[in-house]
Amino acid sequence: MDRFVVKRSAEEPGGDGKKPRLEEEAGGLPHPSQPSQEIRAQGLSLEYRLLFGRAEADAIFQQLEKEVEYFEGEQTKLHVFGKWHNIPRKQVTYGDPELTYTYSGVTFSPKPWIPVLNHIRDRLVLETGHTFNFVVINRYKDGEDHIGEHRDDEKELVPRSPIASVSFGACRDFVFRHCDSRGKNATRHIKPIRLQLAHGSLLMMKYPTNVYWYHSLPIRRRVLAPRINLTFRKMMAVDKKESILTT
Template identity: 45%
Template structure:
């Protein structure tokens, strides 16, 4: 991966350590190759989540990968990680070294086209560490942010090969989501690297 010296803030109202964008940590050839390999090799699933008493398949495909103890709960449903894919483990090690922040797991989301999306949410589950690093591959999509309290919403364009850092405090003050984009016909894979507390470490 190719890091700028500091990255850059993508929203003036947020500190650079809360939200920063590296537009091209992977060049286009690397990003395209990685996208193709992960699309074919990861075990993509489409789990159902229960909302207001009704079960619905999530509007995207996903794969949870990481260390054996990195169990994760989303929308009251537990997820056990699949073993590391070598490419993802290599990326996690590089990101951990650069940010001096351990990452023991990654949630991979595959958006097959612009109809697949992610609703408003915050990654503020108690087992998650304070920092999330997201690599985007494939079709460019916008990640939208809105404050939990007063303030203005905004969007960040995420080109293929980019890295977005969501730092300490962001999840407590903001929600984010990936809106529908009917004109987008290509697929996108997002890789959100996380540090998940082991079950034995949780209070």
Template identity: 45%
Template sequence: MPSLAKYFREQNRPYLLPMPEAEVYLVSEFIPPGAEPALRQALQEQVAWRQEQITLFGRKIDQPRLTAWYADPGKAYTYSGLTWQPLPWLPVLSRLRERLQLFTGVPFNSVLLNLYRHGQDSMGWHSDDEPELGQNPVIASVSVGAERLFSFRHKKEKKLKQQVLLPSGSLLLMAGATQHHWQHQLAKTARVAEPRINLTFRYIA
């Protein structure tokens, strides 16, 4: 994928996070506040949420979140030892994909959804660097629900860290060489009791 920096400078809409060897943009109100409650309800009620298990230290444990994978036909996705076969697009997801494509100029053919039911649901440190995502993947991450703190750390320069609050309706766009040089996580927190839904749109080759 080409660099998005020129496009976004012309649009003058997002905020570029100060992270070397990365392109990470934050759009605080990608979803208008008035549209957010209906979107949240539709996602909670219509998505086929599942709780998968992963193997850790030789034993199976439940992932600390609910997940779902929707994509174009044939676009399976493998991560953390799990292979997801695509579910057909829901209308609510198709509309959101169309809006993202118009906004970014980037095609997306899949979306991984995570439902964090409360502050004890989380996602550990990782990079979205699976081979099927390509050399410099563009990941469009939409947040709906409770505001959560999202963290980055550089893979080699351990002192390089960044944190950003992701409000409901926000879009975090990770592009360029971000996945080569940085990891990200959503840590547990005792300060949040409400659910948060995260949708990460991707292009699977």
């Protein structure tokens, strides 16, 4: 388990400067009952908090299950290391119509916003002061569904903009690993950072986290219930992207 630094947020009264104990529990994880936690390591800057209470989170989860329409057909397949695979989860993007999103050589167009997504987005603006124009939704039907290590380094992202990851449904482990500590030829030994992302929670991934840290949602066979994760982003429109390349 890693020793990452945890600080109470500024708005929480009664901060006594003591380090809250949270990393020695079952998976070394901030538990959702704590209001707001900063998680820092070299080049990593996260903020974890509960965004919705139980009842509201339940209602949103049900609405997401009813109203979100996931990609089908070709958009459910991925070409990696010379082979085609079905992605081990369901996925879709919603957002402002002029935006696009590319990863692993595939470009996605967003579906138009729907009320439940606007509801979450409005809450994010209220609680974080940041605006978002795009969201990637991943649905993990159970602990077998997962996502491998990657960075959110798409060129369409507004430079240095934070990514807001909102979770509903089953609580899942979430792992960060530093780019220099991966693989056999790792140049540094930086321990992975493990979190749990609970029902109704928000994880803010702030600059420069995605420059140095990969993250993944590993398989957890004991998890039997579905989880829906929404990563809200701030993207640039096409003309803006081109102009930045020539500037």
